Amino acid sequence: MPRPVQRRFILDALMAAPLLTLGGLAQAQGRPMTIVVGSTAGGSTDTLARVLGKVLGEQLGRSVVIDNKPGANGTIADGLVARAAPDGNTLLMAAMAFTVNPLIYKKLPYDPLDSFTPLTMVARLPNLLVARKDAPFNTAAELIAYAKAHPGKLNFAVAGLGSSIHLATEDFKLRTGTTMLAVPYKGTSAALTDLMAGAVDLLFVGSASAMSHVQAGSVKAIGVTSKAPIAQLPNVPPLSATVPGFESSAWFGLMGPSKMDPRLTETLYQAIKACLSHPDMVAKLDAEAAIRVSYTPAEFSQFIRDEMTRLRDLVTRANIKFES
Structure with a gap:
């Protein structure tokens, strides 16, 4: 078998292989996975990403690092991941700001619908109305x-x-x-x-x-x-x-750059989904009073589209003005 064909065959086999094998391939290449967070260390998005990164690293058999890129309501982090190679080594811990930013900023350095590959929503965090x-x-x-x-x-x-x-x-x-x-x-x-x-x-x-x-x-x-x-x-x-139809929660989910191989997308989704049952993740979600979600990539993609439509309608009806 010619060498280029043989190499492609091996890579294809590894892509379809168990999670640990895929993680081992990237680890052997000396590349850790990076989860980019669009906020400073210590907030809910960051701490959730750190616990998930630790558990995901164990699941994949590789190192996972958290890269905080705060600023511009998360758009700096979003843009970094949008420009990354679609190899699964750079992911975004997205939050609700991801669907709000198209309403705040007249021009973004990426397309929120076409520049990313949604993997899964990890959790929703309900709010309390207190007096x-x-x-x-x-x-x-x-x-x-x-x-x-x-x-x-x-x-x-x-x-x-x-x-x-x-x-x-x-x-x-x-x-x-x-x-x-x-x-x-x-x-x-x-x-x-x-x-x-x-x-x-x-x-x-x-x-x-x-x-x-x-x-x-x-x-x-x-x-x-x-x-x-x-x-x-x-x-x-x-x-x-009391108020039919009223629901509002912050949300957190993982995305990769656009054009990721569907097999890689599914592999990462299954790995992240498995992480949500890990005792460390269960404890973290309970501490945040968060609700575990684990949407499929298709469900998460549809949620983002629906949420952007819902928020655009809300901003219009409430006449909310953003200065940007």
Whole structure:
């Protein structure tokens, strides 16, 4: 068999071989896998990527490194992966900003739909709607009734323009037909501190960030943005029980560059899916009050398309203006 044909045959066989063999091939070439994160170290996206990277490295039998490329709401990291070779050695830990950025920036250095190969969504992170502890309402129905009886009196702390928290706030107001003032904050910590001090009335916040404060009675939980209650706060009802169709969660998923071989895409998907059952990943997701997802590549691709359409419609209806 001529050498080029023989080499191609071997590579094809390895691509279809078990996961450890594929990992061993890349390891033998001296190339670690890199997961690029569009935020600084220590945040939810970064810490989730680090636990997943460790477990995935064990699954593939190779080293996995995390490369933090913060800036421009994640578009620097997105662009780096979009330009990478489609060999599975460079992946992106994408988050909700990925589907928001096309609405914020008039021009991106990549096409969010055509420049990437979606592998799988890893997890969704529901938000909690919390109120100051002395708020004159305890349920979503009571909140809506109070807001309608006192238009403009209540205010919402909004942490992060274009974040899941910001968009959940606008969606909630639209669906309930209420008028509440948005008070912008640079981050969740400051917003939560002011809520506990009674300086603001309401806040959508990541479940993990608010759980201890809810349990301590420092803030009042009105509802959760997932379709069902979360295990950590089983007595907090989903807001959709009162506001039909309302759901809002941050999400995290892995993508590669476009034009990845379908067999490589499937191999990586199966490896990542297996990682989600690993005790370290289960513990991490539980600590974040996150919901394990493991969409197939096709399901994740469709989710991204649907989410971009949904957010574009929400931004238009709520008349949200981004400065960029």
